[in-house]
Amino acid sequence: MMLKQKGEHGIVLAGRPYHLDPMINHGISQMIAAAGFHVLTEDSIAHLGDVRGLRVVNQWSYHSRLYAAARIAAKTPELEFVQLNSFGCGLDAIDTDQVEEIMNQYNRLYTCLKIDEGDNLGAIRIRIRSLKAAIKERTEKQVRPEKLYDNPTPVKFTKEMKKQKYTLLLPMLSPIHQHKLVDVALRASGYNVVNLPVQDRRSVDVGTRFVNNDACYPAIISIGQMVEALQSGKYDLDHTAVMMSQTGGGCRATNYVPLIRKALKDAGFGQVPVVSISLGNQGVETTPGFTFTLPLVKRVSIAFLYGDLFERLVYHTRPYEVEKGQVNALYEDWLNRVRPNVENGSFKEFKRNVAAIVHDFDTVPQRSVVKPKVGVVGEILVKYSPIANNDIVGTIEAEGAEAVVPDIVGFMNYSLYNQVYRHRHLGAKKSSEIFAEVLLKLIRQAEKPMDEALRASDRFEGITPWEDVVAGAKPVLSLGNMTGEGWFLPAEMVELLRSGVNNIVCMQPFGCLPNHIVGKGMLKELRREYKGANLMPIDYDPGASVVNQLNRIRLMMATAKKGLAQESVKQS
Ligand code: SF4
Structure with missing residues (x-):
């Protein structure tokens, strides 16, 4: 109100609590004040804003204040928004993009100042001067805040899309588990899955173009693979979706799907749905067209168990093989032979196969070198x-x-065991502990034939x-x-x-x-x-x-x- 009456401008200077320390913020607030602006913290106006309809999962309290304050600044002609961002802060890879979107949506400027331990503020001074000049120009041209567009509704993978046999692009996480195993399991369950390539350095370059470069490397690679595949011209873009498994939790992984959506939109593939696969972890979204049925769970479990088994057997025998290529040939042969079992999801057949596979790798000729x-x-x-x-x-x-x-099954055990810990020590629901305990037991049961065959062998450990x-x-x-x-x-x-x-x-x-x-x-x-x-x-x-x-x-x-x-x- 006061700013309006006096015809002056204020700058909301947003930052993490530690940015209040003048040693860290290098006196940027004084610099802004000296440029003729009033300085407000995001805390001072956050209570006036709202955080509905964001693209990202709003999972941190500072970010929540940030988004609410940005919404207020975006709608108020007398306020500008400047965000302090510590160099290399990966969490800010999520929120800086979101704040920029909020400001852009209302046709407003957004300034992000990256700071580190260096106290040469020349570049920052230039940014503030440029901002001042831009504000002056926009005021003269009477540019007012106006909502330019509504946030798009996220495109979800529906049951109808599953029926239409959409192609589902699955980024390559682990070739030894995915190649001819997890993809086979998902295809047998009605999902037209395609594994993305095993070796593909170009996807890293594509990822760096479409993902905030402060985001973590796994996000850059996975999203790079998706965008590259969509750009390849191989897929019908109106009948293709991308898949991503999500563990959620306290770090950026919870925001994987929003990161993917942003990259797809920026790359011109906003119509491509995202299939989020998770075990209902907190904060991650559900996908109506993808359901965990019992046959699917059995097939996928068997696929991962075979992957773990091959990983143990191949890596333990290949370095000692007598004839080069012998172990890989045996592995490829078994990969083809277990395919029907991955498709039918039978644990009885799995048990029989495991014993035979371990026997074959246990007797493959080896050099006696250490x-x-x-x-x-x-x-x-x-x-x-x-x-x-x-x-x-x-x-x-x-x-x-x-x-x-x-x-890889160890990681699944870890994710499940965390539910047990959360109930016992952090007040989470008893039902999530029971659910996790049951699944942990089932995994142990499923691994048993593998463990027994390995222990009975001469070469391998249980x-x-x-x-x-x-x-x-x-x-x-x-x-x-x-x-x-x-x-x-x-x-x-x-x-x-x-x-x-x-x-x-x-x-x-x-x-x-x-x-x-x-x-x-x-x-x-x-x-x-x-x-x-x-x-x-x-x-x-x-x-x-x-x-x-x-x-x-x-x-x-x-x-x-x-x-x-x-x-x-x-x-x-
Ligand atoms: S744990 Fe994964 S999602 Fe989280 S910061 Fe590390 S790489 Fe990123």
Whole structure:
């Protein structure tokens, strides 16, 4: 009111609570005031706004205040909106885009100032001067806030679309689980699924064009794959949808689908529906055309179990094969032979097949050489996707070692176990604990034939009981760490170390805050607890140099080989 009467302008200077510290904000508020504007915090007006109809999932309290304040500023001619954004803040990859959309919707300017520890404010001063000039020009031209458009209704995948056999594009997370397994299971359940390519570096470039570059690497890769496929001209765009599995939780993963929708719209594919697959995790959306029926659950479970089995068998035998290509040929052969079982979802047949598969890999000819074993852990996409990790398994094998990659089912156990923890310690509903406990038991039951066949073999180890995995993490960190891979990441490292795999590559996407804490952040404690642990953290991002990653792996391999040599001297 006062601003209106005096014909003056105010700037809502939004920032996280720590941005109030002048050491952090470098005195930007004074700079704005010196430019002739009144300065307001987003807190001071947030209570006047609303947060309905946002594109994103509104899951953080600061973001909520931010969106509400932006709505008020967008509708008020005397207010402008400037947001402080710390360099590399991945969460702001979600909210800066959303705030910009709010301002654009009302034909208003949006200014985002990226700040870091550097106190050279020349660039920021220029931005504020430009903003002042733009405000002057718009005032002279009498540009008023006006709503230009309504937010589009999200396009959902419907039952009708399923009947019409829409093509569903599935980004490649883990080839050994998806190729001829998960895709077969979903197709047998009535979904016309197509796996996106295994090796496709171009998708990273496409992803960086359509996803905020502060978003995490897995989002950039997955969305890049989708957009690239849609641009390829191979698919009928009016009968194609994209799929994404969602775990939800405290980090950006909950906002995967809104990120996808924005990228699709910006790339000109706004009509393409998004199929969100989740086990009803809080905050993630449902998809009317995709339902978990019992036959689907059985088929998909069997597909993942076969994937885990092949991963164990192939990675443990291929580095020692007598004839090059022998193990891959055996794997391809079995992949074709298990197809009918993935389609029929029969656990009896699964049990029979598992025994025969383990027998075949147990007797495939091997050279008697000793190679160091290298465990591979990390954020789920970076761990399994060769696009993201520049084929870490191939690299380890080429460097003369054996890769040990933990089962993907472990991640599912982790997601379920968190429901149990939430009920016991964080007041979540009893029903979610019961649901999770039942599923955990069913998974254990389903894994049993695999475990028995592996234990009965000469070459392979059985599956570590889930209780032992949980117990392994407890001395290292609280099980309350449930964001990202949470406590499960160190639990996997403990499992590997206890099984004699002392060399571990711990991979995380650059900017993945949770996994830096529970991955890299735990290495010191693990080294203290497990003498001889050779742990190598490696960051992956769109620009990370492959040479750099390779050098780090080679450094770790040199220590691994030295350790192996010392071990054999001791034994001889
Ligand atoms: S865990 Fe890390 S990589 Fe995954 S969504 Fe969260 S921040 Fe991104």
